[in-house]
Amino acid sequence: MLASGVHRETIQGVTINTVDRAALSRTPGKLDHYRRETYYREALRDVERVLGDRATEVLHATALLMVKPDGIAAGKVEAVLDFLADRGFAVVVARRPGFTPLLWREMWRYQLTSATIDRLALNDSVYVGAGLLLLLRDERPDTLPATLRLASLKGSADLAKQRPGTLRDLLRQHNRNFSYIHVADEPADLVRELGLLLDTAQRRGALRALAAGAGPTDEEAAELSRLVTAERAAGTHRSFAPDEAGTAVAAALRRAEGGEHAMKLLEQLRAGAPVGWVEVVEAVRACGAEVHHWDLAALGAGLIVCDEPGERKVITNPAPGSWR
Numbered sequence: 001m002l003a004s005g006v007h008r009e010t011i012q013g014v015t016i017n018t019v020d021r022a023a024l025s026r027t028p029g030k031l032d033h034y035r036r037e038t039y040y041r042e043a044l045r046d047v048e049r050v051l052g053d054r055a056t057e058v059l060h061a062t063a064l065l066m067v068k069p070d071g072i073a074a075g076k077v078e079a080v081l082d083f084l085a086d087r088g089f090a091v092v093v094a095r096r097p098g099f100t101p102l103l104w105r106e107m108w109r110y111q112l113t114s115a116t117i118d119r120l121a122l123n124d125s126v127y128v129g130a131g132l133l134l135l136l137r138d139e140r141p142d143t144l145p146a147t148l149r150l151a152s153l154k155g156s157a158d159l160a161k162q163r164p165g166t167l168r169d170l171l172r173q174h175n176r177n178f179s180y181i182h183v184a185d186e187p188a189d190l191v192r193e194l195g196l197l198l199d200t201a202q203r204r205g206a207l208r209a210l211a212a213g214a215g216p217t218d219e220e221a222a223e224l225s226r227l228v229t230a231e232r233a234a235g236t237h238r239s240f241a242p243d244e245a246g247t248a249v250a251a252a253l254r255r256a257e258g259g260e261h262a263m264k265l266l267e268q269l270r271a272g273a274p275v276g277w278v279e280v281v282e283a284v285r286a287c288g289a290e291v292h293h294w295d296l297a298a299l300g301a302g303l304i305v306c307d308e309p310g311e312r313k314v315i316t317n318p319a320p321g322s323w324r
């Protein structure tokens with residue numbers, strides 16, 4: 001007997017168990033976009049072959065959370081781990097994927113369709129270094145997939161829509177561009193992000209760990225402990241305060257030969273002139289000013305327009321009611 005949501009298909013003469021589309025997403029159009037995407041297809045193949053007739057069961061009980069580089073710099077790892085434990089999510093796998101300009105653009109390619117060029121330039125200063133990828137087992141079974149339950153607890157990146165008690169509220173997120181965390185919204189997003197964030201060997205190992213219900217390896221547990229210990233050390237957290245960042249950027253530009261041009265562009269932008277943040281960033285880099293990427297990001301976060309008027313995201317968040 002096959003588990004609910006699993007079908008048997010013959011592909012190239014081999015009989016395998018395949019996951020029903022309805023068990024992966026209830027967001028209109030999402031699987032039409034994912035259907036032929038390389039990350040999703042390769043990860044779904046591994047899901048079907050590694051998990052077999054338990055694929056739907058394991059995907060339903062698994063959630064994915066990423067502490068993004070800004071969340072690590074701001075010292076939010078321990079608070080995230082405590083939040084997850086208190087709400088019944090156990091860490092099974094912990095990895096440290098490194099962000100690159102290509103990775104973050106691919107990660108959010110269907111949401112960045114509404115982003116301005118200035119926001120893309122700002123993200124190049126935010127998504128620098130390693131994140132913390134957590135694959136989680138939901139220990140409080142629900143009719144909702146674990147991805148949906150965690151997404152409902154995450155809180156909006158838009159501060160105006162952020163509900164008290166959600167994770168981003170508890171993390172004291174103060175700016176949309178520093179959202180600290182990311183979660184997979186549905187099982188389909190979980191599958192796609194396994195394809196994006198882990199190579200083939202890592203992905204199959206993670207799927208076996210999820211099927212076994214094991215905890216993190218000794219090496220992964222040690223890395224989590226190291227991150228928490230580092231956070232507890234005094235003076236290691238970034239506040240992303242725009243005033244402090246502005247002072248640091250201005251000082252670096254004054255020291256740099258040719259920094260006057262970048263300073264002038266920055267002043268024009270602050271005054272409301274039609275100057276793009278991307279032009280400021282290019283001028284800063286051209287003069288060779290030693291500006292820390294976090295200072296540049298914190299300064300720009302308060303100056304840019306994030307979305308193009310009238311443009312929409314290709315894929316939006318799922319409605320929990322569609323899964324009920």
